[in-house]
Amino acid sequence: MSLRTKLLSILDVVLRVPPIFAMDSILVSGFSAFHNSNSQRIINLKAPNAPENLTADQYISIKRNITYTLVEHDDYSVLAELTDFLGWILIYSHVFLISFAMFLLPTKHLISVYVWLSSIGVIVWSYICNEEYVRFVNSLSQTTIAFELLSLNFNVIWRFLGNYLLQVFLAILFCFASSSPQKILPKRMVGLCFIIPTVLSLLPRIPNMILMFGPIAAASVAFLHVCLNVIYSAHSIFQSLYGGIIWSRTFMRHYGLYTLLENQWTRLHVPQVLRVFWLTRLTEQAVLLIADSTHEHYLDTGVISLPFDTQHLWITSKQLMMRGCETVIAVLGMTSVVSSICYQIGSLMQSFLLVEDPEDRSIGTVSAILFFILALQTGLTGMEPEKRLLRLYRNLCLVSTAILHFIHNMVSPLLFSLSASRNMSINRHGRALLVCLFLVVFPIWFLSHLWSYHPVSTWLLAVSAFSVEVIIKVVMSLLIYGLFMIDAYRSTIWEQLDDYVYYIKATGSTVEFIIGIFLFFNGAWILLFESGGTIRALMMCVHAYFNIWLQAKSEATEEQLRKFDDVCAICYQELNTARITRCNHYFHGVCLRKWLYVQDICPLCHETLYAITEDEANDNEAEHDHMD
Template sequence: MAAKEKLEAVLNVALRVPSIMLLDVLYRWDVSSFFQQIQRSSLNNNPLFQYKYLALNMHYVGYILSVVLLTLPRQHLVQLYLYFLTALLLYAGHQISRDYVRSELESAYEGPMYLEPLSMNRFTTALIARLCLVPLETIVIINKFAMIFTGLEVLYFLGSNLLVPYNLAKSAYRELVQVVEVYGLLALGMSLWNQLVVPVLFMVFWLVLFALQIYSYFSTRDQPASRERLLFLFLTSIAECCSTPYSLLGLVFTVSFVALGVLTLCKFYLQGYRAFMNDPAMNRGMTEGVTLLILAVQTGLIELQVVHRAFLLSIILFIVVASILQSMLEIADPIVLALGASRDKSLWKHFRAVSLCLFLLVFPAYMAYMICQFFHMDFWLLIIISSSILTSLQVLGTLFIYVLFMVEEFRKEPVENMDDVIYYVNGTYRLLEFLVALCVVAYGVSETIFGEWTVMGSMIIFIHSYYNVWLRAQLGWKSFLLRRDAVNKIKSLPVATKEQLEKHNDICAICYQDMKSAVITPCSHFFHAGCLKKWLYVQETCPLCHCHLKNSSQLPGLGADPVPQPPAGAEQNVLQEGTEPPGQERPRGTGVQEGSRDNDECIARRSDSQEGACDPKENPLSAKDAAHPVEVSLEEKQQE
């Protein structure tokens, strides 16, 4: 982005911030109480305050002016600010001239001007009149004439541009109608959202409010505050800066950008600049902002007093921090596991991954401990504590799997049952997560029955029960059934004898490794038992011919000699696609590409290609021949 475009983007935000501040001030301003105070004061005789309804209408004019400032295009907005600045300068000049004339009349000085140096700094027209030796009585007339002449110029300008707002509104309405007819109302909203840069605009507005609040506090205090006092000041300042809907939206967008910055730094710490190359969008952070907005609206945060608002806001911020930690774990988990599965020996990469995991293991537990120390336990705090405990459990499972990968890397031979070990590790901490979620639901139900019943609490219990208990139980049971069926199918398949393996003299078509032991499918294909079991976790077809695998007892005629295999073309096409074990835990050195343990996409792609019937024919082609095809001479082709 060029410097000019950056400057225009900054101006686009900076020039619209006063409109949000004006809306915030108008929302805070109670017109009725204001006029009651005016009636008790000496300003009651002022003509401006005698027309109450006119002033009330001016209050609504302020809203209209704020909306105009917010929605005007940047070029017209710059012109409007220049007009405001010109009017301000004219008013300042008028005030200075009037004060100068009054001071001259009070001093009654008739001498030369050069004998009074202070008069050289006065208003220009009156100063020129004094230099021309105009009498003091005439200066008042000259000042009034200059004021009237300036006023006439302003009136002429306003009259010549009287229809400009109407023309702008008319053209804007015409453009809006055209955009809605062509693209729709949603596209119009997205276009205005992007042009006005609403998230950045509200974030800057809230940061200005927060800075003013901090400045007003420290400007009235002489002695430095303690650490506890600073923490209380921080919370109360945030609470003061979310007392209106506009400031609350500013806090929501500020939290979203802070969460986005933390997650971006997390990914940069793990992967460096490569993180931005792989994921340039980084569309994260909105979850935390939306969470804060929903909790603030449901709990009535704006309507509370400052102290109660600060207390409730601290709990909401704890929930937001727990959500950020969970998002950091979602970023770190695949990167750490991929680093453990790869053969990358960079100590710095491993240190960064392990150090971040240790932080995500310790900090949520420490946060849960601090919450238990300083707050009385209720349902909301239990949700925060359970989320922190779940984050620590997930990090513990990730570190355990990472250690298993590293142990396998340093072993000379791969671990045969690594997939089962990792499944049991994942199943253990998934079970612990399920138990924690179940405890939260039980506590919430008991609090609802024996304590104070609220609609919000019931909704939270229902949502928590559905997503964290019911869906997790369904997924866990489905995974268990799939693995049990796969194990039963493997046990039902016959094991190849030594003579069959020597006669077959082939490699496993899944991992491309020699077979010292194998099982025979009903379609007479040989595979490693572990490789085929991983395949059956995903689908129930043969990896080569895509026949539906059944128990050997259901297929008669499967003896010592294998039946003819499917046509060579089908096997060769499948093998050329590249077959890998379906799980994430493929043993070291068992694939063509290093460091790729997760090949669910390859399995899904192959399962969609030829899933269906199996028609075995003659002239079989082994997996070894398909992996290393033999060249056929021209004479053999002619003989064929």
């Protein structure tokens, strides 16, 4: 990727962050205010024959056929408040939809929108400065600006020249930002309108009404120019949008909805935009919290200092995490950050294990989906701050167990490949065994910590089951790895090896099946007796199916063997059971393992099933020479 392409991608990401902030601000301030207003309205209603001082929830629980009477409001005020309430909902909804539409715009049109918004910002800035200058001129009731300038009044000269130069600068910015053709309104003529109030102030005996009208007139002309510019460009924008809709329909007809969504996901740089949004939002809130703490410390002690003690940092971190998932958009941003962290963990593990498998890096995507679904089904955004922090902590614990399963899925095939192919590289074996040691020690420490500080609950039982499952999988993998390594050093064929491997796998599959049954009943309990348990129970069942049931079925199924209907290409015997290589070829498990003793390629297509580097090959040769 060239430098220009990278810079354009960064620019596109930066341009799409403000609409996300606008939508998030509406969710934080707008709709939450509507909810609070609605709750307060319920409190202000009183049911006949009902006890005093009822809360909103208690009123909701009263029968629906109770007739409510107003306590503090008459019918007109209630109707006015309801109209105002609906009006604000309509306004916030339109702003939200406009922000979302801005986010979806192509980069070219998005830049045009920012140009228009910057033009409006320049107009507002010019109006405020002109209004302030006119008030200053009107305060000189006994004299005029021209007289004061001729009298070399430096205060007046400073105000006059300052406003004049500022308006000239704003006029240049406006002309630069405006992209309309000259046939609508000449840009330079519109720019001259910015200095109208400054020029009018020099005229002698000018009425105050005309002088006060100057800033409004200047801003109105410039705003009219922007409106005409928008109207002139509306046709091309709508034509582009219509062309985009036609293109999307054609693309979806040929390639499907999923491919279209994936294409737009890439075009909009959604993960990067959400990540930048959440980190920027977190930084903004951190600055505000530190500023508030510094102000409180100054009021208490009279000394300005930044509170950097451990307790304050811990409290600030908790508040940031609570605020970092208070809206759905904030949760999406946090999900993107979690996805990036998990992806880096997967890449780090691949680098440490010296393997390269693109499928293993899907840990970021799967972890992000898991985290977001957990946030939705637990109602993370609608909780109280303290409960939200606790739920976030629990969700992250579940995501951590999923990461452990992914790491095991990386290291387990590597262990079998190293042992079956007689690769004696101490470096590769040592790295894989260190990861296995981590997968055993960390879950044990993790469970001891959780059981020490948390009471027994369905969440804790689920995390414990997932962690124990990881430990069992690692132990089974190490046992099979040990048997293969013993067989590699034997000079004769070990005929009982396959039986021992079968017994170990059968034992591990049995234990995993028991864990799956436990998770099923745990999910049923959540579904029946806990709020929001439907998705949680469904996720546990999905986990039990994909990570336990399908993992237990490691060999080819009877249906696959029936469709294959052929013999093993190594021994030419009938395939009652078979192993499937990554190139989708079928062999007896024993035959394939013996083949890998001498070759690391597929017997049929010669695709590399396991590759080692040149340094490792030299290490193997040196070690074999040493053994000889």
